[in-house]
Amino acid sequence: MHNPSALPSPESSKSFWLSEPDEVLRSYRSTLELPQYADVVIIGCGITGANAARILFEKKPELTVTVMEAREVCSGATGRNGGHVQPLLFDRTPEIANFELKNCAAVRDYIKKHDVACEYTSVTGCRTFWTNSLLIEAEAQVAELRKLAPKMGQSVSIITGESDLTAQRVHPNCAGATLTLGAASLWPYKLVVHMVRDLVEKKAVNLQTNTPVESITPLESTENTQARWTVVTKRGSMVAKYVILATNGYASHLLPLFSDLIVPVRGTMTALFPPQGYERLPDSYGFVGAGPGANPSSDDYLIQRPSEGVSNPKEHLMFGGGRAAGTSESIGETDDSFVDRGSLAYLKKQLPILLDLGGKSGTNTGLEDDFAWSGIMGYSKDNAPWVGAVPDAKGLFLSAGYTGHGMPNATLCADAVIHMLLSEERGEELAQTHTNMVMRGHIPVSYLITKERIAEASVLPSVKEQDSSDLMGFFDGKWTIRP
Numbered sequence: 337m338h339n340p341s342a343l344p345s346p347e348s349s350k351s352f353w354l355s356e357p358d359e360v361l362r363s364y365r366s367t368l369e370l371p372q373y374a375d376v377v378i379i380g381c382g383i384t385g386a387n388a389a390r391i392l393f394e395k396k397p398e399l400t401v402t403v404m405e406a407r408e409v410c411s412g413a414t415g416r417n418g419g420h421v422q423p424l425l426f427d428r429t430p431e432i433a434n435f436e437l438k439n440c441a442a443v444r445d446y447i448k449k450h451d452v453a454c455e456y457t458s459v460t461g462c463r464t465f466w467t468n469s470l471l472i473e474a475e476a477q478v479a480e481l482r483k484l485a486p487k488m489g490q491s492v493s494i495i496t497g498e499s500d501l502t503a504q505r506v507h508p509n510c511a512g513a514t515l516t517l518g519a520a521s522l523w524p525y526k527l528v529v530h531m532v533r534d535l536v537e538k539k540a541v542n543l544q545t546n547t548p549v550e551s552i553t554p555l556e557s558t559e560n561t562q563a564r565w566t567v568v569t570k571r572g573s574m575v576a577k578y579v580i581l582a583t584n585g586y587a588s589h590l591l592p593l594f595s596d597l598i599v600p601v602r603g604t605m606t607a608l609f610p611p612q613g614y615e616r617l618p619d620s621y622g623f624v625g626a627g628p629g630a631n632p633s634s635d636d637y638l639i640q641r642p643s644e645g646v647s648n649p650k651e652h653l654m655f656g657g658g659r660a661a662g663t664s665e666s667i668g669e670t671d672d673s674f675v676d677r678g679s680l681a682y683l684k685k686q687l688p689i690l691l692d693l694g695g696k697s698g699t700n701t702g703l704e705d706d707f708a709w710s711g712i713m714g715y716s717k718d719n720a721p722w723v724g725a726v727p728d729a730k731g732l733f734l735s736a737g738y739t740g741h742g743m744p745n746a747t748l749c750a751d752a753v754i755h756m757l758l759s760e761e762r763g764e765e766l767a768q769t770h771t772n773m774v775m776r777g778h779i780p781v782s783y784l785i786t787k788e789r790i791a792e793a794s795v796l797p798s799v800k801e802q803d804s805s806d807l808m809g810f811f812d813g814k815w816t817i818r819p
């Protein structure tokens with residue numbers, strides 16, 4: 337059993353992505369005091385909260401919206417992640433794969449339409465497997481995808497031979513890799529800040545940074561018949577008709593029912609200097625089972641920042657993961673003020689072992705870090721995000737639990753939550769809304785929050801148990817205990 341999450345820690349380690357902050361927005365408060373009432377309070381200002389506010393404003397600009405953020409704008413996982421927008425197409429249903437592809441397209445389209453300077457770069461995602469059994473599992477999953485969704489299957493190819501691997505700069509002792517089209521890399525903070533700045537300038541939201549929400553309580557009865565929830569902070573309380581929790585790893589602080597279902601997990605990231613004389617890498621990368629003892633659950637990730645049109649042209653290797661090499665507990669942890677020294681040492685040493693970086697990068701040479709930091713992910717007990725109305729809590733919505741894979745999901749999950757909220761506002765029945773949304777591909781069925789799903793997830797091994805062994809796999813259309 338996991339305890340409810342703590343609030344975000346007041347101090348945090350210095351993420352590269354936060355090294356060029358928007359000085360006005362970072363600690364912005366639209367008003368000195370909290371408003372007394374808002375139609376909608378969105379808690380959390382990362383990629384989920386920002387998109388929820390943006391989409392709500394696009395669809396229903398007359399609603400009053402307050403956004404509360406515990407720290408600075410985008411200082412949670414979105415401002416501390418790997419910058420990798422990689423749709424995963426084969427270890428999940430075609431329904432989920434398709435949703436991730438659509439989400440990645442939505443991210444790209446927003447950036448292009450608004451000309452957001454956030455280093456957006458299309459890349460091929462090269463996912464490498466470092467044991468034969470992992471490769472065999474991936475090959476079977478790709479074969480299944482090609483059978484079930486032949487068109488989508490064309491976006492994934494498998495490479496195993498030495499010459500194909502070395503062409504992608506992967507060392508040939510790797511068992512094999514998949515190449516997936518549709519991936520991208522970006523500077524996530526700049527994307528979120530662009531959205532939030534636009535909303536603040538249009539006075540579309542009341543933004544309150546450095547305002548941790550300590551609790552939310554349902555209102556029994558009130559003079560304001562609209563209000564259903566009291567939102568409590570140290571700066572005072574306000575009431576709202578709807579509350580959206582966009583608090584990812586920290587969700588269970590305000591929603592203890594989810595203590596076992598969404599668990600905070602600390603991850604480590606680095607911005608490494610490429611070695612002298614390096615050659616740019618052709619792809620973005622995932623490294624599965626490459627960690628200490630080839631732990632099958634170790635999953636490291638890498639993008640290289642672009643060289644052109646950027647404010648800080650160091651072509652950093654943005655490399656994250658290394659949890660299996662960690663020296664401190666990561667599961668259930670919310671303190672991102674320090675960097676795990678075991679994970680950091682591993683990340684600095686590991687890349688030349690996995691890839692041919694070119695230049696002076698012998699396998700024993702560690703790379704120098706420009707920045708190293710930590711961040712808090714939200715691991716879902718059944719591996720799927722939790723999106724929608726919280727049962728038996730009218731007016732309360734959640735979109736969280738992306739299990740370290742939020743960039744290909746959060747934008748359209750936020751869109752789905754807003755759709756459900758507005759359906760409720762129109763008096764429509766939730767079960768019917770769910771059915772319609774799933775039929776239209778608006779949200780994968782396994783992401784919906786239902787009492788049945790909560791009951792099913794409650795009997796799964798805990799996130800900690802799953803993390804320490806290879807217990808879970810994707811079978812019969814969902815993540816479950818291996819048969």
Ligand SMILES: Cc1cc2nc3c(=O)[nH]c(=O)nc-3n(C[C@H](O)[C@H](O)[C@H](O)COP(=O)(O)OP(=O)(O)OC[C@H]3O[C@@H](n4cnc5c(N)ncnc54)[C@H](O)[C@@H]3O)c2cc1C
Nearest residue numbers: 380382383384406412413414417418420549603711742743
């Ligand atoms: C080290 C690391 C590397 C990652 N790499 C990748 C990657 O390469 N690709 C990928 O797809 N995903 C990656 N992820 C996961 C991805 O970053 C997340 O899934 C995604 O950013 C979640 O966005 P969010 O807006 O839901 O949550 P967050 O960005 O965490 O935002 C939640 C916000 O809520 C605020 N908050 C929480 N509780 C409260 C409260 N009670 N009151 C007020 N505010 C509150 C927090 O301060 C935070 O700002 C990584 C995550 C980490 C930590």
